[in-house]
Amino acid sequence: MNANIPKTLNEAIRHFADPDNCLKTTIALRWPNGVTCPTCGSKEVTLLSTRHVWKCKSKHPKQQFSAKVGSVFEDSPIGLDKWFTAIWLMANCKNGVSSCEIARDLGVTQKTAWFMLHRIRLAMNTGSFEKLTGEVEADETFIGGLARNMHKNKKVKITGTGGAGKAVVMGLVDRKSKQVRVVHVPNVQRDTLQTQVRKYVQGGSYVFTDAWLGYHGLDREYVHNVIDHAEAYVQGNVHTNTIENFWSLLKRGLKGTYVSVEPFHLFRYLDEQAFRYNNRKTDDGSRFVETLAGVTGKRLTYQHLTGKDESASALS
Template sequence: MCDLTAPEFQNEDIAREHIEASRWPNGPVCPHCGGTERIYPIKPNEKKKIRKGLYKCNDCEKQFTVTIGTVFEGSRVPLNKWLMAIHLMCASKKGISSNQLHRMLGVTYKTAWFMTHRIREAMREDAPSPMGGAGGTVEVDETFWGNTKPKGDKKGRGYHHKEKVLTLVERGGRARSFHVPSVNAKTLRPILRAQILADTHVMTDEAGQYCHTREPMTADFAQHSYVKHGLGEYVRGDVHTNTIESYFAILKRGLNGTFHHVGAHHLCRYIGEFDFRYNYRANLGYSDKDRAAAALKGIEGKRLMYRDSLPR
């Protein structure tokens, strides 16, 4: 449990020290040249107003603060509010809307919206390792989001007009999701081959992209089992996709109940946020505080400009 009245959420100087301890556990590192030895803090004086937390590197003769090269760079939002936003996003199982953050933090809606996208960038996993392995099981399934039928089209059944999300869930481990253009073997199989180790037991439902292709899934993986949902079969021994269905339940409740509308151009960031919380969930031993600390570790090298966050 994390106390929302903790000093790092109330005081910007303490928040800066908290971020410095997270980013530089062994002392300041120059983001310009990587130097560590010849760095000293620039202290304010009566003649010249100096930004708090400013350092200078004598190797490259450049000045910097802890926010340079991070998702916080260029932001005028106090760092304690950034830490509060990170904590609230990490502690909310189904997410927290930008509108709610705007009210709680006392910033504009536009600022809160941009903050949440920057924090989602910090949550993004860098160079993820393949899932599964010998004795491991990975469940694979897809879900659909939204209703993007062009105006004037008749309502009807089917999912071709919706956004498609492919998710891989490792039993007892991680989740990894992808916003894909279509759900067919040509699109999905290359992703599975790249993300799952060959000696893994893969479990799916009986969908054609997994079970009715020219090349069987066992050509890619050690074992492939599936359940036949169309016949009312959901569990057969340890063969099921219930783990991934539970993940989708949280994802859909968040998208529907918290965010309401998520555009196609932002969907990958939102599903990445749900992946992050799942990968640092409580039954793996992580608390809200641990989850926020993990997100804070990911702030470096992911600066997101406002123009880059807008739809193209």
């Protein structure tokens, strides 16, 4: 499969300009053992080549289906050629790519591009349940505007570390595999932070944190090493520099590319940056394939994305 995947953006645009190449790539990733009906799972399907859709021989509603059905592409009038270009850019632009830029590049509206990018972020969410082991760094950061840029009425409310009113993000990174887990949390209290550590880190592992009180007590389940940043940033192998490097990448994208991110959508941007970080050692084509492989079995409607569909379950 990877042998047929373009190596550069220029090659990708030319290759996927042909609808047949888009369809072949989708089939190879989604149905490696043959096309099956997404409704009943039957392999007794017939290709209607003039319309690029299949028809299931079993009698049931929605007998006809396209390659978009049952994926983040479902109900989208945008062609797969434009979708694939957007996926390539999203998977490989180190600091992300804005909806305004995608809109200009693809010839769609900014609103359409914004919706497309959020659906691609959903495809990037692998939902891995493998726990981190070995040496793991844990840290938290605040996402929000700088105090000096705030209106004076809001600035006076800021106290302590300046985190009031900002979103809190917690991250954990495995030093050996350099795999990161990142999550939007409600606060930096002990129960919140330690719950996330237990969720993502195997018991008995080495955990490295700063001296924040929220991490006190981890030594009951982990080998807890603490670096007090008031005294030093590195003491031997005790530091949190790896996760702090990830924070710099994350904030570069949020501040430089996306500029304004609603807390309601923050977890999707975290999934995006974590995906690129965890796959940074692979090439552009492999990151594209990895993202495209994640589109199946996921659905994100505009009503749910904008919070208008209250009955929908969270897609995180």
